[in-house]
Amino acid sequence: MFNPQRLIIARERRAMTKKFVADRIGLAPIQIHRYETGENEPSDENLNKLSDLLGFPLAFFSGGDVDQPRRDNASFRGLASKTARVMDAALASGAVAYLVDDWIGERYNRVPLDLPEFEPEMPPALAARALRQHWRLGDKPIENMVHLLEAKGIRVFSLAENTKDVDAFSVWRDDVPYIFLNRFKSAERSRFDAAHELCHLCLHKHGGAAAVHKNSPIEKDAQSFAGSFLMPESDLRAIIHSSIYNVEDLLRYKTRWRVAAVALAYRLSEIHMISESRINSFYVEMSRRGWLKNEPNGIIREQSHIWQQIIDDLRSQGIGKSDMVRETGIPVNEWEGLLFGLANMLSIDGEGKKTPPRKVDLRIV
Template identity: 35%
Template structure:
């Protein structure tokens, strides 16, 4: 039996590291000079690797040796690497490499979040289960009521979600196939958002995943079946109602509004022109004929690729506060990644897109969203 200090080899971490690198069992078997059956036994925890095998794993997967020996007790009850419990805000077909990136990001985020829970007093989770007796519209209204939001616009959605106990992690990894995804783990809600998108799309994706968290907590999806299509429509409807409450839209938008007026008005709700136009048409403030003409005009103006009158990008207040506190103790992100035995570029992928890097360590607004234990 190979031990690292007093720690046993962690087979879950081997599966996670391989998923992070998107390497098949066949390929990694060749790289570490073992048979596919031997690798399978290692990943199932049936066998312990030899010392030289561990060194080859470290080299092949570019993870520190300590990573494979950490968390043996904490990882025993973790859900395995599959996507049945993930809700994707994405295109219908997701390449395998992008799915691997998704659930490897999830696995690493669980490790990071466990450390956060042990070292900081994080906000309590205030995300209710509204799956029973609530359609998407009433669920969005109920959640606004529970959170004391009224019908006013949401100035900073990311900050709001973090204050309600939702853990938000960045997800870029050079893929356009996944906008965002969400899941629950041990009573904690998580949202992973592709930070390569524009500010309007990120806000809508966050709200779409919020819809999944409150409406579909007990639904597991696998494949492109009918239930997947239905819950995506429900999350989309939830997001539109939550971001753009009917009462507020009706009080600010006149009947027969034109596209240039929508471009100006979008700043109030911080959504895309397309999303606001769709919502206005949905509420009957725009005829179907005028809406179709407006969609055609948006295509001519190429608004799908270049959003007009862009809104200001939101950043994570929670992560800003965490790194500010660590910086006071002279702990850098690089040092934290070493402490967690996670390669710096992998750790950076989870947080970089959520931060205003130029300001987060020197500008502070005094918020008490978290404190150190």
């Protein structure tokens, strides 16, 4: 049976207005409204037109109801600056990710969650230190943020949007945390975004992180948490013995903590290892050189251990992309967008001999 909620998700996923959809398939906008409210059902002909326009197979529109992230429970960076259409497209991506995650959960035993919840009043630097202690990380640099999040039971997806408008967002779905990362940003930025969203998950679980401006106290707390978590003060002071006089020094040191030079500069300023005037001069110089968008000595982009394990196992079972689309109703481009930069889906192009289904334990190594 036709599910109007899924039409809304598909339309918002493509960032299309009701009027645009109506114009493209030759209907009045009020008719699309009636489809989405369930007042009317589209004819087979119109449903085929909607499927073609929105790029979702017919099977998608007949599935059950879908959980959806909401604006009031998803933490977006600088929400106030986002257009409703951009926001809704990203949230619709989250709804599709939930469907993917449920399909995976039928086949694989997921890693149990290990994420303590802190009081939102806790100072962010203290929360970062407490989380490191809870996870027994010590003060050394974190080699791979994606691997770490997955090892603690946090679900990591890519944002399919090739846009500067959405850096990342995080959300709780019942008792399961999700982080969505924009993989079109630099690898260093993606690491920092992951740590930023980790703060929202453990400090702002019960709201307060959603409708905020990028300069709000909550966002500043998340930035401070991310800097403290990725660059512990004790490690910075142990490694950096001499003064930082120029941006080349920042490039040399940043590789240890796998962060952007500007993030290292702000962290050093935060713990008073360099002055505010010096960081301002560094910022001007890095901007002049174009480093704020693309700086030298970039790191290799972090990939997922869990997702690659799943993709490899599906391939070993003879499950290909067409099977995944048929069973979920989710088009290939959505699968690829959600896993972009996290796993190599090209390895699952071919289809082989099917093996009997079995539930597999996902491993963290």
